[in-house]
Amino acid sequence: MLRVDAAAAVCPVRGVIRPASVLVRVAAARSCWFNEGGLAAAGAAAGGEAGPLELLAIGTPEAVDADPRSASVTVQISRPDRVLLPGLVNAHTHLDLTHIGPREHDAGLGFLGFIDLVRSLRQTEPRAVAESVTLGALLSVRGGTVLVGDIAGMDASGSSLVPWQVLRASPLAGVSFVEYFGLSEAAAVSLPQRMAAVLEAEGKSRRQRARLGLQPHAPYSVGATGYAFAFNHAQAGVPVCTHLAETIEEHSFVGTGGGSIGAFLRTLGVFGRAAAERFSGERTPVELVLGELAAMPQREGGGCSPLLVHVADVSDIDLERIVASGCSVAYCPRSAAYFGSAAHFGPHRFEEMLARGVNVCLGTDSIVNLPMGEVEIRGLSVLDEARLLIAQRKIPVMTAVAMATVNGARALGFDPAGFSLEPGPLAGLVAADAHGLLAGVVAEGAAGRQDELLLIGQAR
Numbered sequence: 001m002l003r004v005d006a007a008a009a010v011c012p013v014r015g016v017i018r019p020a021s022v023l024v025r026v027a028a029a030r031s032c033w034f035n036e037g038g039l040a041a042a043g044a045a046a047g048g049e050a051g052p053l054e055l056l057a058i059g060t061p062e063a064v065d066a067d068p069r070s071a072s073v074t075v076q077i078s079r080p081d082r083v084l085l086p087g088l089v090n091a092h093t094h095l096d097l098t099h100i101g102p103r104e105h106d107a108g109l110g111f112l113g114f115i116d117l118v119r120s121l122r123q124t125e126p127r128a129v130a131e132s133v134t135l136g137a138l139l140s141v142r143g144g145t146v147l148v149g150d151i152a153g154m155d156a157s158g159s160s161l162v163p164w165q166v167l168r169a170s171p172l173a174g175v176s177f178v179e180y181f182g183l184s185e186a187a188a189v190s191l192p193q194r195m196a197a198v199l200e201a202e203g204k205s206r207r208q209r210a211r212l213g214l215q216p217h218a219p220y221s222v223g224a225t226g227y228a229f230a231f232n233h234a235q236a237g238v239p240v241c242t243h244l245a246e247t248i249e250e251h252s253f254v255g256t257g258g259g260s261i262g263a264f265l266r267t268l269g270v271f272g273r274a275a276a277e278r279f280s281g282e283r284t285p286v287e288l289v290l291g292e293l294a295a296m297p298q299r300e301g302g303g304c305s306p307l308l309v310h311v312a313d314v315s316d317i318d319l320e321r322i323v324a325s326g327c328s329v330a331y332c333p334r335s336a337a338y339f340g341s342a343a344h345f346g347p348h349r350f351e352e353m354l355a356r357g358v359n360v361c362l363g364t365d366s367i368v369n370l371p372m373g374e375v376e377i378r379g380l381s382v383l384d385e386a387r388l389l390i391a392q393r394k395i396p397v398m399t400a401v402a403m404a405t406v407n408g409a410r411a412l413g414f415d416p417a418g419f420s421l422e423p424g425p426l427a428g429l430v431a432a433d434a435h436g437l438l439a440g441v442v443a444e445g446a447a448g449r450q451d452e453l454l455l456i457g458q459a460r
């Protein structure tokens with residue numbers, strides 16, 4: 001049994017405990033990632049799936065002292081200037097772009113300039129894709145992330161099972177959402193065949209630690225039939241995710257078929273009659289996609305609600321549509337800042353969404369849109385997204401931590417219970433740098449440090 005004493009703990013269910021101690025039953029050395037004592041970094045050395053963890057008690061040090069199970073503690077670790085959190089959930093990332101690293105945004109080239117950059121630099125050979133995803137997984141887990149929603153881009157063979165295979169071999173749990181494109185009817189017709197291997201593997205990955213899902217890329221790159229394909233599978237329990245309502249370019253294109261995306265698609269020769277019809281109704285991206293979702297014939301039970309990523313372009317009626325859809329929203333604050341989202345759409349409406357019962361979680365998006373300085377210290381950290389919201393939007397730390405833990409687990413179809421600090425199974429334990437989370441824990445002026453993964457358990 002392990003005891004950890006720290007400056008504080010933030011549980012998304014019970015809030016801040018200060019100071020805090022926890023008792024955890026650890027079944028296998030490979031769950032241990034802390035750098036201390038004889039068990040140091042056994043998990044980092046072992047890789048693969050960790051052993052189960054059970055959180056037995058949490059409270060002030062005095063309360064935990066009084067727990068009779070404290071007498072059985074065999075390993076005690078102390079983090080007097082750190083904040084304990086559950087294992088983190090990065091609900092939206094693109095680990096296969098990790099090799100590109102952070103890049104400055106060229107506002108003059110707009111969103112299409114960014115798409116061009118990614119298209120020209122992304123790896124397509126399976127071995128190179130695997131290396132990039134592996135690096136991304138390492139940059140995630142070292143900073144306390146234990147569960148990811150990862151977008152698996154296309155590779156040279158057209159299938160994209162490689163990122164899922166890397167995920168399975170890594171210590172992370174998560175969903176590898178296989179991404180597809182295609183506005184034309186021809187692209188939609190070939191989808192069942194293109195996705196056959198993915199869907200077959202998906203059936204076997206259900207309720208496993210590393211699962212498969214589908215990601216129609218975005219409303220400006222996937223047609224109505226392509227979306228119906230994903231939504232149909234979502235009703236049968238396949239995890240589904242899509243980018244939605246992200247940029248001003250998407251807004252103009254979906255409404256009118258014009259703007260820079262329209263011009264780009266016409267040069268590619270993929271703007272056919274179906275597209276001209278779909279994108280002529282002055283509809284918002286949320287209206288278009290959630291209208292198509294609502295029009296699906298409903299099946300009984302067992303389905304998953306799609307995860308909508310970004311959702312920055314939201315009118316009052318769009319907000320109603322999101323609430324009614326039952327979909328989760330993954331918000332990527334640093335990505336939104338990178339693309340200057342607030343200048344076009346105003347501040348993100350995540351607080352209204354949360355107040356209306358929408359499950360809003362956090363993602364980093366790809367490494368390309370993250371600040372170099374933060375990546376160098378803390379890797380691909382969804383906690384840095386939470387820190388940004390605490391600083392800029394003044395939300396309570398408990399809300400920010402819930403968005404980075406239980407809400408993300410729920411959005412990805414995992415049991416949120418392992419992502420709180422309530423007694424019971426535990427998916428991970430992090431000793432976070434207090435900067436940006438809680439004041440008065442570290443001396444003013446002290447440099448920010450890496451968040452430390454202490455333990456990793458099993459997520460289901």
Ligand SMILES: [Zn+2]
Pocket residue numbers: 092093094151243309365366
């Ligand atoms: Zn994305």
